[in-house]
Amino acid sequence: MSPTERREAIEGYIAISPWILGFFIWTLGPILASLYFSLTDFEVVKPPVFIGLGNFRRMFFGDRLFWQSLKVTATYVFVSVPLGITLAFAVALLMNQKVKFLGFFRTAYYMPNLVPAVGSAILWIWIFNPEFGLLNNFLANFGIKGPMWLAHSKWALPALIIMSLWGVGGGMLIYLAGLQGIPTDLYEAAEVDGAGVAARFWHVTVPQMTPVLFFNLVMGIIGSFQVFTAGYIMTGGGPRYATYFYVLHLYYNAFHYFRMGYASALAWVLGIIILFFTLLVFRSSAAWVYYEGELRGRR
Amino acid sequence: MGQGAVAVGKVAVRRGTVPFLARRSVRNVLFKLVIYPVLVAGSIVMLMPLAWLVSSSLKPSGLIFVVPPQWIPKPIAWENYRKVWELIPFALYTRNTLIITIGSIIGGVSSATLVAFGFARLRFPGRDVLFLVLLSTIMIPEQVTLIPTYVLFRLIGWLDTFYPLIVPTFFGGGAFSIFLVRQFFMRLPLELDDAARIDGCGSFGIFFRILLPQARPVLGVLAIFSFMGNWNGFFLPLIYLNSPEKYTLSIGINLFRGTQFAAWNLLMAASLMMALPCIVLYFVAQRYFIQGIVFTGIKG
Numbered sequence: 001m002s003p004t005e006r007r008e009a010i011e012g013y014i015a016i017s018p019w020i021l022g023f024f025i026w027t028l029g030p031i032l033a034s035l036y037f038s039l040t041d042f043e044v045v046k047p048p049v050f051i052g053l054g055n056f057r058r059m060f061f062g063d064r065l066f067w068q069s070l071k072v073t074a075t076y077v078f079v080s081v082p083l084g085i086t087l088a089f090a091v092a093l094l095m096n097q098k099v100k101f102l103g104f105f106r107t108a109y110y111m112p113n114l115v116p117a118v119g120s121a122i123l124w125i126w127i128f129n130p131e132f133g134l135l136n137n138f139l140a141n142f143g144i145k146g147p148m149w150l151a152h153s154k155w156a157l158p159a160l161i162i163m164s165l166w167g168v169g170g171g172m173l174i175y176l177a178g179l180q181g182i183p184t185d186l187y188e189a190a191e192v193d194g195a196g197v198a199a200r201f202w203h204v205t206v207p208q209m210t211p212v213l214f215f216n217l218v219m220g221i222i223g224s225f226q227v228f229t230a231g232y233i234m235t236g237g238g239p240r241y242a243t244y245f246y247v248l249h250l251y252y253n254a255f256h257y258f259r260m261g262y263a264s265a266l267a268w269v270l271g272i273i274i275l276f277f278t279l280l281v282f283r284s285s286a287a288w289v290y291y292e293g294e295l296r297g298r299r
Numbered sequence: 300m301g302q303g304a305v306a307v308g309k310v311a312v313r314r315g316t317v318p319f320l321a322r323r324s325v326r327n328v329l330f331k332l333v334i335y336p337v338l339v340a341g342s343i344v345m346l347m348p349l350a351w352l353v354s355s356s357l358k359p360s361g362l363i364f365v366v367p368p369q370w371i372p373k374p375i376a377w378e379n380y381r382k383v384w385e386l387i388p389f390a391l392y393t394r395n396t397l398i399i400t401i402g403s404i405i406g407g408v409s410s411a412t413l414v415a416f417g418f419a420r421l422r423f424p425g426r427d428v429l430f431l432v433l434l435s436t437i438m439i440p441e442q443v444t445l446i447p448t449y450v451l452f453r454l455i456g457w458l459d460t461f462y463p464l465i466v467p468t469f470f471g472g473g474a475f476s477i478f479l480v481r482q483f484f485m486r487l488p489l490e491l492d493d494a495a496r497i498d499g500c501g502s503f504g505i506f507f508r509i510l511l512p513q514a515r516p517v518l519g520v521l522a523i524f525s526f527m528g529n530w531n532g533f534f535l536p537l538i539y540l541n542s543p544e545k546y547t548l549s550i551g552i553n554l555f556r557g558t559q560f561a562a563w564n565l566l567m568a569a570s571l572m573m574a575l576p577c578i579v580l581y582f583v584a585q586r587y588f589i590q591g592i593v594f595t596g597i598k599g
Contacts, residue, residue, distance in 0.1 A: 005422070008421050008422055008423065008502060009421075009422065009423035009424060010423075011417075011421055011501070011502040011503065012417045012421035012422065012423035012426065012502075013417075013423055014417075015413050015414060015416050015417025015418075015421060015502070015503075015506070016413075016414045016417035016418060016429065018410040018413060018414055018469065018470050018471050019410070019414040019433065019470060019471035019477065020429075021470055022467065022470025022471045023432070023433075023436070023470075023471075025470065026444060026448060026467050026470060027436055027439065027444060029447065030443070030444035030445075030446075030447035030448050030451075031439070031443055031444060031447075033447035033450075034443055034444065034445075034446055034447050037446060037447065037450075044450065044453065091338075091341060094334050094337060094338055095338065097330065097331075097334055099331075099334060099335070099338065104342075105338050105342060106589075107581075107585075108342035108345055108346055109341065109342065109345050110581075111345065111346065111349060111578075112345055112348065112349065114574060114577045114578045114581050115349070115352075115570070115574045115577070116530065116531040116548075116549065116570070116573050116574055116577065117531050117533055117549070118531070118533055118548075118549040118552055118553050118570070118573070119552070119569075119570030119571070119573050119574050120570075121553075122552070122553075122556055122566050122567075122570050123348060123351070123352050123567065123570055124348070125556075126351075126355065126563050126566070126567065127348055127351060131364075131366070132363065132364050132365075132366060132368070134347065134348065134351045134368070137366065137367055137368055138347075140367075166345070166348065169345065170592060173589055173592050173593060174592060174593055177589075177593040197326075222438065222440065225440070226440050226441070226442065228533075228534055229533045229534065232537075233533075233553055233556075247442060250442055254445075254446055254449075255538060260446050260449075260450065263446055264446050264447075266442075267440075267442040267443045267445065267446060268443065270440055270442055270443070271439065271440055271442070271443040274438070274440055275438065278438055
């Protein structure tokens with residue numbers, strides 16, 4: 001290494017040093033500490049006591065709320081994420097048809113994302129109010145008697161999923177930009193080859209959009225597994241644990257009962273679940289994600 | 300557009316042989332007849348809850364529980380907004396939220412830019428591996444690091460202070476921010492750096508004098524995102540702040556709900572006031588906003 005190269009390298013390390021430090025203090029250190037805590041009985045005020053796999057044994061075989069929270073969260077993730085992506089993509093497709101007033105539509109669909117999480121949680125409690133809320137009053141116009149929503153164990157989770165769809169505007173913006181970025185000559189070439197609307201959609205639009213859809217699918221799964229605020233504020237996990245999300249369980253264990261060891265074990269299991277699904281999506285992506293410059297399938 | 304021109308030309312040539320429905324112009328009209336109603340209906344669905352928020356916030360107490368609801372209340376209760384300020388320390392909550400938000404913006408933007416500069420413009424052994432490590436941390440859910448971090452802050456006596464919410468942002472401001480700025484720096488021509496070096500500029504001189512002045516759009520995006528994240532943050536303030544005089548707007552308004560569970564007009568007014576800066580910011584800086592959302596969603 002020449003002196004100038006060495007100097008540049010040293011300056012490079014200095015430049016990234018905040019992140020390096022942060023990585024050890026706020027990421028790697030806590031991950032390892034949390035792994036250790038997960039093997040202990042730890043109630044904050046007393047030092048941790050090593051109990052081996054006790055927390056995990058208790059979680060899998062002695063904690064019905066763990067399984068309930070897992071079921072609730074998985075249902076939420078696997079309904080709201082695909083539904084949200086499909087809706088956002090559909091809206092983006094419509095908006096990409098050279099519509100007039102695009103700016104208005106874009107803003108209208110995005111606006112809900114500007115309401116803070118706590119504000120929209122409170123707003124939606126009021127909207128879901130069985131008697132005086134917006135939704136059931138709207139349904140009443142069609143002679144439908146709306147359900148009890150948040151107060152009913154069968155309707156509370158669907159209610160939260162409906163509320164999550166109010167935020168499709170964020171994804172819509174992303175897909176719209178992706179659609180606008182597809183080179184027009186691809187469509188022209190397809191058209192010259194005699195491809196109709198449907199063929200162009202399936203053989204140009206979809207392949208070009210799969211990387212974006214895929215990325216948002218992964219991020220959607222990661223984010224939705226961590227859903228917390230809506231459940232905490234709107235239902236407190238009820239009624240009858242119908243909206244008892246995984247992170248609620250973790251939160252109550254850690255910060256209400258101060259079972260830090262058990263909560264760390266819960267956190268690790270969550271991390272592994274998220275990692276599992278992320279890898280699954282990554283593995284499967286080889287079959288359906290198209291990247292530019294890659295030869296695959298019919299081309 | 301070119302696409303349209305080609306299409307029109309082709310249809311004109313083949314007109315006699317193409318069935319009615321396959322004709323582009325006819326299909327286009329039908330298509331638009333579907334698109335606009337669907338988009339308008341969707342917009343109404345999206346905006347209705349917001350209209351409900353505004354309308355409820357302006358209702359006098361006597362009109363909240365009237366069926367069917369009155370969209371434009373008579374009389375309009377503007378005083379609801381004043382009442383919120385009287386019933387809860389709204390100004391104090393706003394101040395606390397602002398301290399945390401501004402502190403985090405400063406920490407996140409400054410450190411993310413510096414780190415991104417290192418990754419984008421300087422050569423050092425292990426750079427690419429470290430960058431991969433950085434990217435992979437995006438996948439780690441914050442719950443995994445939460446408890447040890449909490450224990451650490453407890454140990455150094457930072458519970459019930461703003462430090463746990465601000466200080467960590469000075470260590471890179473999150474993988475996403477670093478990635479965003481790095482991509483921006485990568486696009487600037489390297490000749491800029493070389494020319495500056497010939498003129499005797501050191502690496503950090505290049506950073507401050509050449510690159511930073513050009514990075515204003517990306518810093519804007521970063522600042523907006525940091526603002527939105529911290530202004531709206533709920534989970535971390537909930538965990539770290541205990542005493543009422545430290546509460547942020549999120550925590551304070553949620554607490555307010557616990558005490559005023561039937562005063563929907565006041566709760567809506569409080570929520571709307573909290574949302575207002577975000578809405579204003581969106582309309583003032585729409586371009587940055589959309590760029591940022593699009594960027595974070597398109598490439599990982």
